[in-house]
Amino acid sequence: MYPNLYYALRELFGIHLPFLKIFNTFGFFVAIAFIAAAYVFTQELKRREKLGLMHGTIEKIVIGKPASQSELLGYALVGFILGFKFLGIVFQWSTASEDLQSYMFSSQGSLIGGLLVAAIMAGREYYTRKQKALPKPEEKQVLVMPHQRVPDITVMAAIGGLVGAKIFHNLENWGDFVQDPVGALLSFSGLTFYGGLIVAAAIILWYARKKEINLRLLVDSVAPALMLAYGIGRMGCHFAGDGDWGVYNSAYTVDVQTGKAVPMAAMTFEEAVQKNAAYFQPKYGGIENIPHITFQKPAGLSFLPDWFFAYGYPHNVINDGVKIAGCDGQYCRVLPIAVFPTPLYEIITCIGLFLVLWAIRKKIKVPGVLFGIYLILNGIERFFIEKIRVDTRYDIFGFHPTQAEIISTLLVIGGALFIFYCRKKHTTSLS
Template sequence: MYPNLYYAFRDLLGLEIPFLKIFQTFGFFVAIAFLAGAYILTRELKRYEQQGLLKGIPEKVVVGLPASQGEIIGNAVVGFIIGYKILGIFFQWDTASQDLQSFVFSSQGSVFAGIIVAAAMAGYKYYSKKKQALPKPVEQTVMVMPHHRVPDIIVMAAIAGLLGAKIFHNLENWNDFVQDPVGALLSFSGLTFYGGLIVAAIVIISYARKKQFNIRALIDSAAPALMLAYAIGRMGCHFSGDGDWGIYNSAYSVDTNTGRTVKMAPAAFTDAVQKNAAFFQQQYPSADKIPHAAFEKPAALGFMPDWLFAYGYPHNVIKEGVQIAGCDGQYCKVLPVAVYPTPLYEIIVCLGLFLVLWGVRKKVRIPGVIFGIYLILNGVERFFIEKIRVDTRYDIFGFHPTQAEIISSLLVIGGIILISIYRKNNSTTNKLSR
């Protein structure tokens, strides 16, 4: 696993670049996911604009104004934060004894660098606006198309998605939140995808209504982008080893000397648990509470690597597991018994589902139906992956679903209802137009 890009470059290319330790692997893939989603969303919005389903609205702008006091102060504040924390990494962060997360949420930083960058950014804003200033500012009317608003949509999705993911995760793990609310809120781990999706959807749809978007065309445009972004985001989960993996595959153990997956008889699972009792007792009250299911690679699939069926996530970013022999540093843990690499499964499946949505998007003529298809595909995929994932389960009338199973079921139902309503409305409209 690659907790940050330093480990990726070292293991894959043989290059040791300490500076890359500041770039977390999970965050890197999340950034790529947003960029990819923005690209796909922009393409689709332009396509719907050409079809006349999405239209721009005129907005008045004033050209030639000098920089306002608020703009200068805002740039100075942002510059100070960048200098204090980002440049402070080079002057204050002890890479040998402190991880990046601890540094970011500490009071450490470089005041000098903060002041320099604050002055530079404030000065840049002042002089750049001064060059464009006119003796008499002019009010102009410009046509703003929906695809011009993609940067705003992406920023809102990122902020609202992060808040929603945190809220839903802490609701799902309420006991852990109560024990350490500050740590739970500030931790980089612990994000629930559906929480982010729901809150971001509410915020973006509210914004779109204000900007007079055709909501059905907008959500259809977003469907392929959401599926692709989710698949790329899961790459961050898998390659960093953020703990979002499946239950134990009791047909495989892990060689703690090399971190590699090795086969074992399912009956030997108990022995493996006893051998690593100190690790398992931290998480489970008794051995019979450990979630596991044995599934050995079929002989017909002998050409596939074992880690596709079970993986120990060596050097995972959350430092979970037992010590890897001969390893020194922060990230030297590996799971003693291999787990199902569910993020890897979701990457493969969701990339395939993205291609499905991309392939049918031009064939479906009824606005809103593509998004309904997305809801069904997303819900079905997540519902079944939950069968081999570890999540908090609720007790509802004798059933014990996870939060994701409940939401994914609602998504499937919602998708079916959306498709039925939009198809019915389209049929009614066609009859009236004849």
């Protein structure tokens, strides 16, 4: 596993660039997911605009206006934060390099660096706007097309998604949140996809209505992009080893020297648990509480590697597991019994579903139906993957669903109802 980009380059190419420790692998793939989704979203909006299905709106802008005090203060604040932290890493390298991620969320930094970058950013904005300033600012009307609003939508989705993902995760794990609320809110791990999707969707729909964008055409355009983003985002979960994996596959143990899963031929699952009692006992108590499924690689799938069915996630970013023999450093843990690598399954499934949505998008003529199909496919995929994932379960009238199972079920039902509504509305509009 690659907790951050430093470990990735070191393991893959033998390159040592310590400053890359501040770039979390999960965050890197999330950024790639947003960029890819924004590109796909933009292309689909442009296609619909060319067909005359979506139209722009007239907005008034003021040109030739000098920078206001609030704008300069905003640039100075951003500059101070960047200088305080990033120049602080340069000036305080011996301290910061020990744990760069913790350093980024601490009160440590360079006051001089912060003030310097704040002055540079605010000064640059002041002189740039001053050069373009007019004796009398002019008001101008411009046509803004939906695809031109993608950057704004992407930023809102990123912020709303992060906030929503954190809120839903901490609601799902309330006991852990109460014990350490600050750590739970600031940690790099602990994000619930559906929480991010719900909050981001609410913000974007509000924005779209405000900007007079056709909502059904908008959600149709974003459906393939959402599926692609989810698939790429799961790459971050898998390659960082953020704990978002499946239950233990009790058919495999893990070699703590290599981190590789090996068939549990020399011992039983119970014996493997007893061997690693120091890890399992405080975490689960009794063996009956350990979530596991015994699944040997089928003979017909012998061409697939063992890690496709069972993986130990060595050097995972959350430092879960037992100590890897001979490893020194911050990330030296591996799971003692292999788990199902569910992020890998979701990567394959969701990128495949993206290709399906992309292939059928031109064939569906009723606005909103494509998004309904996305909701159904997303819900089905997540519902079944939950069967082998580790998640908090609720007790509801004798049933014990996870938060994701509840939401995914609602998504399937909601998607079917939305398709019915859109088809009915479309038929009514034609008659």
